[in-house]
Amino acid sequence: MLRKFPLLILSLMFISLLAFPSLGLAAEDDDKPLKPVPKAFADKHMPSGWWTDEKVIAEGKKIFETRKLEYEYKRKKKVAKEGCATCHGINAKKDRPKKRGAKDFRSSNRMNRLSDSYWFWRTSEGVKKTSMPAWGKELSEEEIWKVIAYEHTWSHGNKPAVHDHKEIENTVEK
Numbered sequence: 001m002l003r004k005f006p007l008l009i010l011s012l013m014f015i016s017l018l019a020f021p022s023l024g025l026a027a028e029d030d031d032k033p034l035k036p037v038p039k040a041f042a043d044k045h046m047p048s049g050w051w052t053d054e055k056v057i058a059e060g061k062k063i064f065e066t067r068k069l070e071y072e073y074k075r076k077k078k079v080a081k082e083g084c085a086t087c088h089g090i091n092a093k094k095d096r097p098k099k100r101g102a103k104d105f106r107s108s109n110r111m112n113r114l115s116d117s118y119w120f121w122r123t124s125e126g127v128k129k130t131s132m133p134a135w136g137k138e139l140s141e142e143e144i145w146k147v148i149a150y151e152h153t154w155s156h157g158n159k160p161a162v163h164d165h166k167e168i169e170n171t172v173e174k
């Protein structure tokens, strides 16, 4: 059986992973429209010129790779220090996100849809029911924008680019 149907076994394993999101797969389906941004974040925007500012991007890279946050795993009840790279990976061609469900910033399909306000909101408040921590108390607003400017280069072949895409979803909570 195992030898005859390796593909069947593999697909069954894959399907069972999809069926049990508690195993850590994304809580938010990548094909669904993005969650609307809470009103309090609707006016948060990338400072002018920062998407392509090399100095800002270099500082963002440093934050991404070195800053860590102590937070508690819900189920394991243990405190861990994690940085962006611990979960989202270091930017290299073969380095997939390290934690299951952590978004892949190299995916322009996804990243081109995020408004700057959405991006800031998710970084600041984290994503409930997932391991994405809230960084709002650890990083200043400026630091959050820097790290976003850096992350944005991932979906543009690691080059600075203006975040100006027709796919951007600008929905705000009513």
Ligand code: HEC
Pocket: 025, 026, 027, 028, 064, 082, 083, 084, 085, 086, 087, 088, 099, 100, 101, 102, 103, 110, 114, 119, 122, 123, 127, 130, 131, 132, 133, 135, 147, 148
């Ligand atoms: C402990 C793991 C972990 C750490 C540390 C972490 N993330 Fe995340 N992050 C995740 C997961 C998991 C998701 C996916 C949440 C979901 O399902 O919507 C995520 C989602 C995001 C999103 C939303 C992307 C989207 O497409 O909706 C952004 C932005 C983000 N992370 C930025 C950061 C930044 C910046 C840092 C560091 C300052 C960081 N993350 C650190 C696990 C982590």
